[in-house]
Amino acid sequence: MNGITIALAVAALLWHAVITLGRPFVRQSSRKEADPSFAVNVSLGGKQYVNKGLVAFGLIPSNFKDSTGDTIGGIGSAIAFKRGSFAKQPNGSFTGTIIAQPDRGFNIDGTIDYQARLHQIDFVLSPYYDADDLPFEDALQTFQLSYRDTLLYTERESQKTTGLDALGVRPGQPLERLLTIEDPPLPIAPFNGHLAVDAEGLALNADGTFWVSDEYGPYIYLMSPEGQLIETVQPPKAILPLVKGALNFTSDTDPTTGRAGNQGFEGLTLDASGKTLYALLQSATIQDGGSDKSTSRFTRLLAYDVSDALLVRPTLIGEWVVPLPQNKKGNTLAASEVHFVSEGVFLVLSRDGDGHGGDDDNSSFKQADLLDITNATDIHGTNFDDPSRPIANDGKLDKSITPGTYVSFVDFIDNTQLGRFGVHNGKPADQTLIDAKWESLALAPCLDPDFTDDFFLFTAADNDFISTEGIALGKPFNAGLDNDNQFMVFRLTLPGASVQGISRFP
Numbered sequence: 001m002n003g004i005t006i007a008l009a010v011a012a013l014l015w016h017a018v019i020t021l022g023r024p025f026v027r028q029s030s031r032k033e034a035d036p037s038f039a040v041n042v043s044l045g046g047k048q049y050v051n052k053g054l055v056a057f058g059l060i061p062s063n064f065k066d067s068t069g070d071t072i073g074g075i076g077s078a079i080a081f082k083r084g085s086f087a088k089q090p091n092g093s094f095t096g097t098i099i100a101q102p103d104r105g106f107n108i109d110g111t112i113d114y115q116a117r118l119h120q121i122d123f124v125l126s127p128y129y130d131a132d133d134l135p136f137e138d139a140l141q142t143f144q145l146s147y148r149d150t151l152l153y154t155e156r157e158s159q160k161t162t163g164l165d166a167l168g169v170r171p172g173q174p175l176e177r178l179l180t181i182e183d184p185p186l187p188i189a190p191f192n193g194h195l196a197v198d199a200e201g202l203a204l205n206a207d208g209t210f211w212v213s214d215e216y217g218p219y220i221y222l223m224s225p226e227g228q229l230i231e232t233v234q235p236p237k238a239i240l241p242l243v244k245g246a247l248n249f250t251s252d253t254d255p256t257t258g259r260a261g262n263q264g265f266e267g268l269t270l271d272a273s274g275k276t277l278y279a280l281l282q283s284a285t286i287q288d289g290g291s292d293k294s295t296s297r298f299t300r301l302l303a304y305d306v307s308d309a310l311l312v313r314p315t316l317i318g319e320w321v322v323p324l325p326q327n328k329k330g331n332t333l334a335a336s337e338v339h340f341v342s343e344g345v346f347l348v349l350s351r352d353g354d355g356h357g358g359d360d361d362n363s364s365f366k367q368a369d370l371l372d373i374t375n376a377t378d379i380h381g382t383n384f385d386d387p388s389r390p391i392a393n394d395g396k397l398d399k400s401i402t403p404g405t406y407v408s409f410v411d412f413i414d415n416t417q418l419g420r421f422g423v424h425n426g427k428p429a430d431q432t433l434i435d436a437k438w439e440s441l442a443l444a445p446c447l448d449p450d451f452t453d454d455f456f457l458f459t460a461a462d463n464d465f466i467s468t469e470g471i472a473l474g475k476p477f478n479a480g481l482d483n484d485n486q487f488m489v490f491r492l493t494l495p496g497a498s499v500q501g502i503s504r505f506p
Contacts, residue, residue: 031129032092033451034491038131038417044370044407045345050493051410055127055456057421058143060485062467066119066150070472073465074102075119075485078202078268078337079440079458082120083501088447094125096444097148098458101212104163104198106465106472108479111251113189114163114472116153116197116212118227122146125456125489128420136422136432143487153212155195155229156183164189166196166216166249181313184234187216187249195229197221198251200439201268201337203277206501211268211306213279216249218264220279222309233304233314235265236385239285257387260290266439267338269346272498275307277314280338280348283324287390293331295395297324298403301338301346301373302380319380320373321391321403325350325365333365336439342496344374348406349441349459355413355425357466357483358436362426366412366438368457368490373404410457410490412438435461435486443499446491455497457490 038053066072078101086096098121105114124144128134134142153161156173166187173183187196201213201220208225217240220233234240241248241255248255251262259281267280281299289295303318325333337349351366353359379401383389391398411417413425413434423432439462446454466483470476 029127029129033448034129035131040409042370042407042409044405045372045374047495048493049370049409049495052454052491052493054414054417054421054488055129055491056125056142056489057139057423058123058145058487059140060121060145060147062463062482062484063469064147065471066117066147068150068152069474070114071106071465071467071470072102072119072147073106073467073470073485074462075100076435076437076439076460076462077101077103077200079442079460080202080204081442081444081502083204083206086444086502092126094444094456095123096125097122098442099202099204100460101199101202103200103462106470106477106479107163108464108466111163111165112472113192116161116163116199118151118202120148120150122148127489127491131420133419134421139421139423142421143489145487151227153197153223153227153229158228159194161197162189162192162194163198164191164196165251168193169247169249170195181231183232185247186232187219196249198264200264200266201279203268203270204501205270206274211270211277213265213268215251215262215264215266218259218281220265220268220277220304231309231313235279235302236316236319238287238385238387239281239300242387254286254291257287258285260284260286260296263290263334266334266336267348269338269340270500271340271343272500274500275305276317277304277306278302278338278340278346279304280322280335282336283332283334284392285387285390287387288392289390289395295392296334297326297332297395298322298392298397299324299335300391301371301404316380318378319385320376320378321397321401322348322371323397323403323406325367325369325406325408327352327365336437337441338371339441339443341370341443341494342498344372346371346373347409347441347457349438351412351438353436355436356429356433357464357481361429361433363413363434363436367408368410368412368441368459370407370409371404372407375402376404377402410492412459412488431482431484435463435483437462437464443494443497444502445499451493453493453495453497455492455494455499457492459488459490461486
């Protein structure tokens, strides 16, 4: 073990001790459930859904390093719970392990050769239900985090993946290359020929394999428990980035048709059975209006049968139109995540890009909203899967299509709720300013026998690796700002909700 490795290990242990063994949470909640005055009720499909408010806040410092020596950042791109880890403790707290997946690394000055990865992060959740405002330092004790380890992703022939822009295309791999399921043409970086991955979505399987969705393809990758690429799912032609009919995976410019640049599969989620995988495009394809924010609200949610994914390439079994929210200027608030709730019902995280690390300190929209596709038109297998037949023109949806029902639900920037945890929206731009880019959702049951439909909604921010003491690929960088990796936890009532791998009954 060299000196750098020892130093990193010691730093990780010290931070673990500070977070988990530091002073106890001195402002214990006097309540065992949320203050009813916080409740926000909405109706969908004849059922009542309730946002009971923010119950915890925590962070990982912007300058913390993972076991490879790189700065931990971007981890809000996707989170999930390690199977079997979530548990309620006798003192009323909850413990578990978050699997967090960053995107393509520090890329403020251009993309870098960053190997895709996931981190294991242990947590202790101590829900705070009182109306009184906590000091920021006390608020951090409601959600304590400790880094455990990192898993790096590899592709064919055990090559490292890369975060470099996908300026090249690797031809599809035939079966004689001894692959179980052949690869479609893949996005690669000409610099080294490696698979280019801008990881965004994450969904964990019961057997230890996991799904990763990315922006370049936009593709969905099945990975082994060791982080090795197993197979690739290619979306319909309408979603593939095409320039003059040929694949062009770059994120720097928009294609002629298909997903817009940096607007790939941001959302990924499995149903409760683990047999259906859903992927959400961040905003409309180019032919559907994606070239302009004023016309890009009609995006697509896809469903794949993954029940025999190791033997048969997953097949598209559903596709629906999602009408994303718009701001006061009529610009689309793109989707950053989707999470399965119950049959036909999902949570969708849509937001602006303002807040700490964003263009403006004052954010006007960050929400986890409800989506119901029960009565929406299923367009999979129709002409709409061809780029020549758009689902919308000039921001107007084709009359033959009924979109999903989208209902406002959980407001991340409610001033009363943020204030209870010493956090704010708008100036000053300090550590207590809410982060700009919230991009992940995860649900866990409250394990409350009196409220069996209550769930904790966990969310984390993508801080874009912004740190004044950053390390990327062994080289220091100074991004001019310290933007911590923030986490929030809400308590919700979700009638009939079911979470894969976690029972909602204690």
